[in-house]
Amino acid sequence: MSVTWILDFDYDFTAPQEVSRHVEKFVVVPQDFLVRWPEVDHPCVAYGTMRKLMMMTRQPEICEAVFDDYLSLRCSYYYRYIYEFLGRKAFIIPFQALTCVSWSEVFSERVFIRPDQNTKPFDAQTVNVGEMDAFVERYRHRSLYDLVVVSEVVELGDEYRCFCRNGRVFCHSSYPEPPYHPAPPRVLEFAEKVATLLLDKGFSSMLTIDVACGDRLRVVEIGGVNSWGIYGANIEDFIRNMEEEAIIRYQEM
Structure with missing residues (x-):
């Protein structure tokens, strides 16, 4: 049973292009995907940016392609x-509460902050406690009502x-x-x-x-697995397991 790959080609996430060179059957998410999702043969599996694949989960015809x-x-x-x-102390709090805590009393003069969600409205980074006001102001427009993780620097x-x-x-x-x-x-x-x-x-x-x-x-x-980079992992092992999983999920539908 052949599997169709639904690939999202994106300038900032090039792994799907690499996958396309190793699979037999694939379609590319069109630029006007908001009004025209691709028609595909089943079973299928998707690989691309999280932004598009999250939207794909709301499309009944192809949502099975997203395992995440x-x-x-x-x-x-x-x-x-x-x-x-x-292996580290970590707290989850609202983004807007970052300036309400005396972090130097909790950890030290530096803390590590990352978004709660994987869509990551800002990059995870180490922040000096004395610069917390500036950090909050810098990302307020993206994360005001989001949760963030604050952890000790290790x-x-x-x-x-x-x-x-x-x-x-x-x-x-x-x-x-x-x-x-x-x-x-x-x-x-x-x-x-x-x-x-x-x-x-x-x-x-x-x-x-x-x-x-x-x-x-x-x-x-x-x-x-649908939106995460492969780096130096064996791409054939990646493709084989993704396709096997797609077939199993299709047969169980």
């Missing part, structure tokens, strides 16, 4: 299950992305900068432990577990 459950991929949702694996070390299916890693790579290299065995074991835990809690069978390998193993974040 974006609501469960918010830190405010999955932290309750994997907090012990973060040395993460090397970071690895592990694509997991049913609790097992099927491809992996260091990230974000080349040269890329495979994740060491202890990182794979750690990622599978976290993925299995989340699978048992009802999360998607397809997840990415980003792991930092510094003085200890830490979860950097939990992600999906």
Whole structure:
């Protein structure tokens, strides 16, 4: 059974173009996708920017192509299950409350701030406590009513992305900068432990577990598979597992 890939070609996310060179059958999301989504043969699987794929989940004819459950991929949702694996203290608060807390008394003179959601209206970054007012003012127009994660600053070390299916890693790579290299065995074991835990809690069978390998193993974040970069992972393994999952989900419909 052949699988149709629905690919979103985007200047800032080039992995779908790379996938297109390795698959037999694909269609490209048209520029006027808001009024004309592509007609595709089933089963199908999507790969592209989160913005477009979130819209795709609202299209009954092709929503099956997106495996990711974006609501469960918010830190405010999955932290309750994997907090012990973060390896750092972290709090989730409203963006507009950032200036209401004496962070130097909670952590130190520097904190790490990231958005709650993976659409990321601003980049995760380290912020000096004395510059918190300026930080809030800079991103107020994007995040005023959003939640954010504030955590202590730790040395993460090397970071690895592990694509997991049913609790097992099927491809992996260091990230974000080349040269890329495979994740060491202890990182794979750690990622599978976290993925299995989340699978048992009802999360998607397809997840990415980003792991930092510094003085200890830490979860950097939990992600999906339809909009997450492959980096140096084996693209054939990625494609095979995505297509197998698409076929299984189609047969279960």
